[in-house]
Amino acid sequence: METLTYERSGGTPVARRAHVGVVASGDLELLLEPADTGLRVRVATTAGGYGETWRAVFDRFFAREPIAASIEINDFGATPAVVALRLEQALEAAR
């Protein structure tokens, strides 16, 4: 098990909180909450050693969607595609 954090400054606040996903094999649970400024992501994952992969997924996603929010991810080995999908769903629900 490993815990990672990711931060960015600036961004547009999200309207409301959102919860998507399940801590199931190949999937993750994501809790998204509004923040006044900046983005802070905390990831707890069963699969250690993928820090760079997470960073790349977040860089790509949040460059396109610069939000101010607090995000908590509980991961059970989701692929980058599933991570991006869950981020998309959460953002959709939080708009």
Place this chain on the structure above:
Amino acid sequence: MTIEPSFAEASARERARAILDAGTFRELLDPFARVASPHLAAQGLVAQSDDGVVVARGALAGVDAVAIATEGRFLGGSIGEVGGAKIAGALELAARDLRAGRAFRPVLLIDSGGIRVQEANLALLALAEIHDAILACERYAPVVALIGGRVGAYGGMAIATALCRTIAMSEGARYGLNGPEVVEEEAGIAELDSRDRPRIWRISGGRARVAQGVAQMLVEDTHAACRAAVLAAFGDVEARV
């Protein structure tokens, strides 16, 4: 024509929402309350923020209700300390309301392999509390159990189910004390081959359990059918829209 959403494919939260009267779903200790299991990290497992149990207040045909749903995809729907306390605590409050003479409808939407081995004895104590709380409710009013997920109802949660007045099952759901994999592991493949799916469904599938009289209602795997079955179990009928 639209395809009706599958109950088995839905999450625990979606199931609770689908069963309760539209617009009445109100979750207690939701994921943002972040009351997760403190026992899993030390065992290399990531906790889920609701511990795999959804407790939702709402109404059923206008009557106060609680829908309690276990998330079969999180650690097999297993019951840990927190999830067990959520189920037991909600049923204890339901029993309190019933004892006070209020109309109340407790519904269990079960998709659980039973006790979570990683939280063994604290979960065991919680299961004893759940069993007792179901019987406390049953003194005053029915508790309805619906098994509509991919895991089914096993272990201590199968005993809990058996304590409920009415049990509804979908055809794809299974209900037994020990799952076929467990029986095969403990007793050998000669006792039960867990890959012998036709035999397992003949023993523990929804259609078989209803034919045996072990469950009372066979429901279609749709949100509407599952809700209609729960209402019918409480003696209400709802016109299909």
Place this chain on the structure above:
Amino acid sequence: MSRGRVWIDALAGTRAMPLPDGPASVVLADAPLGAGTARYVAVVPNPASRAHRARNGEMGIDEGYGLAAAIDTTPPGSALVAIVDVPGQAFGAREEADALQRSLAAAVSAYVAARERGPVLALVVGRAISGAFLAHGLQASWLGALRDPGVEVHVMSAPSVARVTRSSAEEVARIARIVPATARDVETFASFGALDALLDVTDADAPGDADVARVRDVLARAAADPSLAGRRPVDRLARGGGTRTLSRAVRVRLERDW
């Protein structure tokens, strides 16, 4: 001879017998206890059982229903004392076909109903595993255990835990030291507030007269304790101290938001 058999015979002071129409594996004895009387019940091995997966004292179909009958026929005014030494539920295809969960639920219901009629006590003298313990012991108002290495409380056998969690026996033992919920020893179980008494005996396998007299005395005092009346499993929560803080906190928050 199983510990359950040894202790039920010793405490009752007579050979516990099955009900006339009951299974050989469920034995009972009515005997004096303190100023009153008690019905002792136990599940014991029956090597001749037609259910081949329930011959070693496991809770099978006959045992759950048999126990319910033994509980339901407790003479009015008698305390009910469950002697617990159950290695688990029966793992069998036939048990599944016959819906074993219903048999265990019958025993659970019988214990809960018995609490309305009089004192219900349970004494763990050996193994108390999973569904078998849920059906035989955990619904008692008073729960005691012998302080002995042969007393074991868990949800599955030790080899099964290792298999299910894909861990070595050493890893399972290491986890048990840092996650108390997974420990098997009775001292840790007592730390959850689950036990009313932890009793020292000189020989749990072959108790002497002094051991039996001391344990019987503890049972007699418990059966006569008016504060025991109607006590439920949830009432153990308050005694769990720090280990059950979360179980209590969940209830506080549920009640607040109910």
